[in-house]
Amino acid sequence: MSEPLLELDRLSVRFLLGRGTEVRAVTDATLQLRPGRVLALVGESGCGKSVLASALLGLLPGNAQVRGEAVLRGGIELLSAPEPVLAGQVRGRHVGLVPQSASTHLTPVRTARSQLVEAIRALGGVAGPDELAERVGLDPADLDRYPHELSGGMAQRVAVTLALAGNPQIILADEPTTGLDRPLVHRTVDLLAEAAIDDRAVLLITHDLAAARRVATDIAVMYASRIVEAGPAEQVLADPWHPYTAGLLAALPDGGFRPIPGHPPALTELARIEQEWGCVFCQRCPDVPGFGPCTGDPELLDLGDRWVAAHPPC
Numbered sequence: 083m084s085e086p087l088l089e090l091d092r093l094s095v096r097f098l099l100g101r102g103t104e105v106r107a108v109t110d111a112t113l114q115l116r117p118g119r120v121l122a123l124v125g126e127s128g129c130g131k132s133v134l135a136s137a138l139l140g141l142l143p144g145n146a147q148v149r150g151e152a153v154l155r156g157g158i159e160l161l162s163a164p165e166p167v168l169a170g171q172v173r174g175r176h177v178g179l180v181p182q183s184a185s186t187h188l189t190p191v192r193t194a195r196s197q198l199v200e201a202i203r204a205l206g207g208v209a210g211p212d213e214l215a216e217r218v219g220l221d222p223a224d225l226d227r228y229p230h231e232l233s234g235g236m237a238q239r240v241a242v243t244l245a246l247a248g249n250p251q252i253i254l255a256d257e258p259t260t261g262l263d264r265p266l267v268h269r270t271v272d273l274l275a276e277a278a279i280d281d282r283a284v285l286l287i288t289h290d291l292a293a294a295r296r297v298a299t300d301i302a303v304m305y306a307s308r309i310v311e312a313g314p315a316e317q318v319l320a321d322p323w324h325p326y327t328a329g330l331l332a333a334l335p336d337g338g339f340r341p342i343p344g345h346p347p348a349l350t351e352l353a354r355i356e357q358e359w360g361c362v363f364c365q366r367c368p369d370v371p372g373f374g375p376c377t378g379d380p381e382l383l384d385l386g387d388r389w390v391a392a393h394p395p396c
């Protein structure tokens with residue numbers, strides 16, 4: 083297999099809230115982004131997906147404590163890189179971001195075109211604004227609109243052109259389809275997937291498992307700050323090993339519309355729940371009749387390209 087463009091090794095992020103309270107937003111996340119691949123990071127709202135992406139770009143607030151490693155091919159370690167390196171070499175150049183709620187990231191008083199032209203110039207991009215617009219299926223004339231004149235779908239596309247402006251090897255797309263109708267969801271994820279050609283890769287963050295299924299080559303499933311299962315998308319979706327992944331699939335229309343009962347635990351409570359129950363998924367796990375405790379750490383089953391951390395079914 084080709085060398086990864088980005089390798090995360092046990093990335094953890096905690097937010098210190100004072101008085102000893104902390105939010106464990108990401109715990110020991112390990113994953114690789116490989117050339118030509120689209121990795122979908124899926125999981126319910128609040129499980130830590132956006133925090134993981136923000137950590138990679140040095141965009142976390144001051145109360146965040148980050149551990150682990152995230153190494154770009156070529157050697158830059160993102161978590162310890164100083165701000166001038168992140169600003170001058172990483173953001174937009176190595177790694178482009180399509181931010182969550184893209185439209186709010188556009189400056190309201192300037193046309194999309196002027197913002198895109200500025201990004202291309204600042205990042206030394208070679209493709210012009212019209213070419214980028216066409217690549218994402220946007221009429222170049224729409225670039226002359228102000229953000230408030232753009233529909234949600236258009237604003238989303240402008241955000242993608244901004245992420246593509248510096249011709250980055252890696253695109254992090256954080257919920258790029260929120261608020262779009264189904265056909266537009268398909269078009270947006272399709273064009274993102276098209277960006278994962280040659281020596282490029284896409285990390286698609288989403289809680290839309292159907293969108294992930296459409297374009298992802300690989301999947302990482304996140305629950306309560308941890309990646310609990312990862313592997314080739316086709317295999318994971320056809321035969322999930324973790325009961326949480328199975329639950330997400332059962333909640334889809336073609337899975338029978340059976341949402342997982344209950345809610346994920348509060349991320350401030352993870353340490354206590356782990357200590358008390360062993361497994362943080364235990365209280366929602368269909369494999370545990372009557373919520374019996376899964377004691378001890380979940381077991382890791384690692385077959386190289388596919389792994390899961392769970393308690394074997396009772």
Ligand SMILES: Nc1ncnc2c1ncn2[C@@H]1O[C@H](COP(=O)(O)OP(=O)(O)OP(=O)(O)O)[C@@H](O)[C@H]1O
Pocket residue numbers: 097105107125126127128129130131132133134143145182257289349
């Ligand atoms: N600055 C912060 N201080 C404290 N907690 C934070 C901070 N930023 C994020 N969090 C918490 O970290 C957790 C993970 O948030 P994150 O935005 O990564 O979730 P997500 O998986 O992206 O969810 P969504 O699908 O809704 O976007 C949440 O519980 C959130 O409240």
Ligand code: NI
Pocket residue numbers: 131132133182256257
């Ligand atoms: Ni998010």
